[in-house]
Amino acid sequence: MNRREGLLLGKILDAKALTSAMDTRAKSYQELREQMVDLKKALQGVANLGDDFTVKPK
Numbered sequence: 001m002n003r004r005e006g007l008l009l010g011k012i013l014d015a016k017a018l019t020s021a022m023d024t025r026a027k028s029y030q031e032l033r034e035q036m037v038d039l040k041k042a043l044q045g046v047a048n049l050g051d052d053f054t055v056k057p058k
Helices: 003-009 015-047
Strands: none
Touching: none
């Protein structure tokens, strides 16, 4: 057995824990994506205010 085979055989894969961690990470990324979409919409709203930000002389 070479060194690489020994390293692979020495590791145990916990499929349930791995799947759970992947699901948790996927949910986190989805929440982050939704927050970014909301932020983009808010910033576009500010950018589209146009003349509402200018001071008009009396």
